[in-house]
Structures are given as structure tokens and as C-alpha cells.
Amino acid sequence: MQRTVTKPSGDPRWPLFSLAFAFFTVGVTSLSVVGLSHWISQDLHILPSQTGLLVTAFALIYAVAALLVQSLYGHWPRRRLLVTGLVVLSLGLLLSAGAGSFTQLMLARAVAAVGAAMIGPVASATGSLLVPPERQGQALATVFGGFTIAAVLGAPLASVLAPSIGWRGVFLALAGVGLLAAVLVFRILPPVAAGQRVTLNTYRRGLSVKGVRSTLLVTLLQIAALFIVYAVAGSYLGGRFGSSAEWISATLLGLGLGGVIGNAVSSAAVTRFGSRPTLLFTLLASAVTVALLLVAPSLPWLGLALLFLWSAFANMxxxxxxxxxxxxxxxxxxxxLALNASILYLGISLGSWLGSGLLPRLGAGHLVWPALGLLVLAVLLSQRNRLGSNRHDA
Incomplete structure (x- = not known):
């Protein structure tokens, strides 16, 4: 059980902003390689689709490290843990900028992922402690909004900057962003008491709580479906919709904007309709959008519009x-939240691995079939959870 936490007094908006900015660094670090895939593949002499493995490696290390961090450092004061994570993340970005081979870049990404795992779950948990219970959903949306804004700026901004400063220069710039986030968290975030060190038995007890495992599985399926396409977005858009480099950058920007809009309206939707109906709607709407990707004419603007909608629904x-x-x-x-973050990034790893492996085999035209299958499974599991919960409540 966690220690009793006294909520810091004062306006929580600036502390929440610092947490959102910390989450932004996590998102932009994990997703910027999508926009850098062309330059990385040329410089390191690999296939463009292989750069999706950089997303896979980051996400897989994050998924494991998010759980280990809670076991090893969960008892640390949250501000210290966040600042440490941001420094380690920045170190990983500096190592990425100096990588001389694909293997070295993968290892540097692993260092960055360990730092990111010290940030994401802790930022969300801290944000939820800064506000009264009735504002918890809004606080979580604000903090996670940093990740969705990273989706707006990360990949498209990286693709815009790479021709002028190179992909290594982009990683150097991101290292500076990470250090700035560390300064902001240190200066703005008030002291918030830590939880206890999490043991293996704690994880077992948490996973044994009714509904937790099936809820986490829905998270895994939902995010894996999106990243089947997102991790290889450039190759997919070029092959499926004939998108030029300019259209690819615009579509990546559209993906990010859709994510921001979806995240922004999610708290209002939950307030009006409840969490269960909102979750089911997002899954059904995502599945319909993916089905449209299969039959839509090969027009770049349609690719942009449909991926914008999918991103909006996914981020709700x-x-x-x-x-x-x-x-x-x-x-x-x-x-x-550590379990959810771990499963979230495990889903990113699974999805990006599937996208990288299936794109050469299925081709761009059929790549979204596996994504549609995962979303249908998520809908069915979510409905089973709802019905089971209703029977339990009865």
C-alpha cells in the first residue's frame, strides 16, 4: 500500500504542465525516429522498414523497465525519480547522436528507454495526486497530453529538421529538450511523497484484482493495432496512397493533431457518457476507420484524413x-499506472514489430488487416468485461 500523501497546496496547473512536458520528452524520443527513418536508413545502410525496429526496441525496454523501476526505485521521492529519468533519457539521446552503427543506435535507444520508464508512470501517478478526486480524469488527460503533443511535433518536426541539421542533430536537440524538462520539474513540481518499493508479490496482488488483467489486455491490443501502421507510416503511406515526402510529413502532422484533439475531448466524453461507453466507442470507431483504410481510393488526402480520425479515436x-x-x-x-505504461509500450513494441515484419510480406494495401483483427478482439474483450462487471454488480 502507498504512503499517505498530502496534496500540495496552490494552483496545480504549472506542476501539471511540468509533468506534461516531461511526458512530452518521452513521446518525442520514442516517436521521432518515425520521421527520421529515411535519413537513418541511408546513413546506416539499412532498409527503411528496419527503422521500425528502433521503435520496437525502445518500447520493449520501456515495458520491462517500467516494472523494474517501481521495484527498485518506487520508494524514491517522485521529483527525484522524474529528474533522474530525464537525465538518463537525455544521455541516451546524446549516445544516439553519436552512434556509428545500427547496433550502437539500438543500444543508445535502450538507455533512453530506461530513462523514459522512470518518467511516464511516475508523471501520471503524480499528476493524479495533485488534484481532488473529481478532477483526476482531467489531470491525467493533461499529463498524457504531453505525449499526444509529442505525436504532433515529434515525427513531422524531425522529418522537417533532418535535411538541415541531420538526424544526429535532431537527437542532440532532443537531448537539450530532455535537460530543459529536468530543470522545469526540479523548479516547478512541489514535493510529493513517494510510494513504497513494489515487490513481486505486489504485482501479483495487483494483477489478481478483478478486471485488471483483461483491462490491460485491451490496452495492449488497442495500441498494437495503431503501431502496426504508425511505426512504418512513411513506407505505408507511399505504398498505399502514393504519398510524396510532403504528404507524408503532412499526414504525420495530422496523426499528431488527431491525437491532441482526441485526448482533449476524452475527459469531456467521460464526464458526459461515462468511461465504459467512451472506451467502447473509441474501439468501435477505430475499427470502422481501419476498415475504411482497406477500401479507400489511393489518394494522399484520404490517407491523411483517415489516419487523422484513427489517431483521434485512439487517443480518446x-x-x-x-x-x-x-x-x-x-x-x-x-x-x-506502471502496469498500464508497461503494457502500453509492450503494445507499441508488438505493433511496430508486426508492422516492420509484415509490410514486406503483405504489402501496404493489406497491412491494416492485422490491425483490424486486433481491434475486433479488443472490442469483444471490452464487451465481455462490461457484461461480466454487470453480472458481478448485480
Missing amino acids: FQAPQQARLIGLHPTERGLM
Whole structure:
């Protein structure tokens, strides 16, 4: 069980902003390689689709490290843990900028992922502690909004900057962003007491709570479906919609903007309709959008529009899903959010691995079939969870 936490007094908006900016560094670090794939592949002499493995490696290390961090450092004061994570993340970006081979770049990404794992779950848990319970959903959406803004700026901005400063220069710039985030968190975030060190038994107890495992599986399926396409977005858009480099950059920007809009409206949707209906809507709407990707004419603007919609629906999912997990086990919110972050990045790893491996085999025209299958499974599992919960409540 976590230690009793006294909520810091004062306006929480600036502390929440610092947490959102910390989450932004995580998102931009993990996703910027999507916009750098062309330059990395040329410089390191690999196939463009192989750069999706850089997303896979980052996400897989993050998924494991997010759980280990709670075990090894969960007892640290949250501000110290966040600042340490941001420094390690920046070190990984500096190493990425100096990588002389694809293997070295993968190892540098692993260092950055360990730092990121010290940030994401802790930022969300801290944000939820800065506000009263009735504003928890809004706080979670604000903090996670840093990740969605990273989706707007990360890949497209990286693709715009790379021709002038190179992909190594982009990583150097991101290292500076990470250090700036560390300064902001150190200066702005008030002291917030830490939780306890999480043990293996704690994880077992958390996973044994009714509904937790199936809820986490829905997260895995939902995010994996999106990253089947997102991790190889440039190659997919060029092959499926005939998108030029300019259209690819515009579509990546559209993906990010859709994510920001989806995240922004998620808390209002939950307030009006409830978390369960909102979650089901996002999954169904995502599945319909993916089905349209299969039959839409090969026009670049249609690719942009449909991926914009998919991103919006996908990002409506995260804030209510995090709030639902906290509701299932409120005394261990840090644990629940660490598990969700781990599963989230495991899904990113799975999706990007599938995208990288299946694109050469299926071709761009059929790549979204596996994504549609994962979303259908997520819908069915979500409905089973709802019906099971209703029977339990009855």
C-alpha cells in the first residue's frame, strides 16, 4: 500500500504542465525516429522498414523497465525519480547522436528507454495526486497530453529538421529538450511523497484484482493495432496512397493533431457518457476507420484524413483507461499506472514489430488487416468485461 500523501497546496496547473512536458520528452524520443527513418536508413545502410525496429526496441525496454523501476526505485521521492529519468533519457539521446552503427543506435535507444520508464508512470501517478478526486480524469488527460503533443511535433518536426541539421542533430536537440524538462520539474513540481518499493508479490496482488488483467489486455491490443501502421507510416503511406515526402510529413502532422484533439475531448466524453461507453466507442470507431483504410481510393488526402480520425479515436482511449485502472485498485495507483505504461509500450513494441515484419510480406494495401483483427478482439474483450462487471454488480 502507498504512503499517505498530502496534496500540495496552490494552483496545480504549472506542476501539471511540468509533468506534461516531461511526458512530452518521452513521446518525442520514442516517436521521432518515425520521421527520421529515411535519413537513418541511408546513413546506416539499412532498409527503411528496419527503422521500425528502433521503435520496437525502445518500447520493449520501456515495458520491462517500467516494472523494474517501481521495484527498485518506487520508494524514491517522485521529483527525484522524474529528474533522474530525464537525465538518463537525455544521455541516451546524446549516445544516439553519436552512434556509428545500427547496433550502437539500438543500444543508445535502450538507455533512453530506461530513462523514459522512470518518467511516464511516475508523471501520471503524480499528476493524479495533485488534484481532488473529481478532477483526476482531467489531470491525467493533461499529463498524457504531453505525449499526444509529442505525436504532433515529434515525427513531422524531425522529418522537417533532418535535411538541415541531420538526424544526429535532431537527437542532440532532443537531448537539450530532455535537460530543459529536468530543470522545469526540479523548479516547478512541489514535493510529493513517494510510494513504497513494489515487490513481486505486489504485482501479483495487483494483477489478481478483478478486471485488471483483461483491462490491460485491451490496452495492449488497442495500441498494437495503431503501431502496426504508425511505426512504418512513411513506407505505408507511399505504398498505399502514393504519398510524396510532403504528404507524408503532412499526414504525420495530422496523426499528431488527431491525437491532441482526441485526448482533449476524452475527459469531456467521460464526464458526459461515462468511461465504459467512451472506451467502447473509441474501439468501435477505430475499427470502422481501419476498415475504411482497406477500401479507400489511393489518394494522399484520404490517407491523411483517415489516419487523422484513427489517431483521434485512439487517443480518446488512454485517459479513461488510466482512470478505470485506478478505480479498480485505488490504493495502488502508481502500480496500476506502471502496469498500464508497461503494457502500453509492450503494445507499441508488438505493433511496430508486426508492422516492420509484415509490410514486406503483405504489402501496404493489406497491412491494416492485422490491425483490424486486433481491434475486433479488443472490442469483444471490452464487451465481455462490461457484461461480466454487470453480472458481478448485480
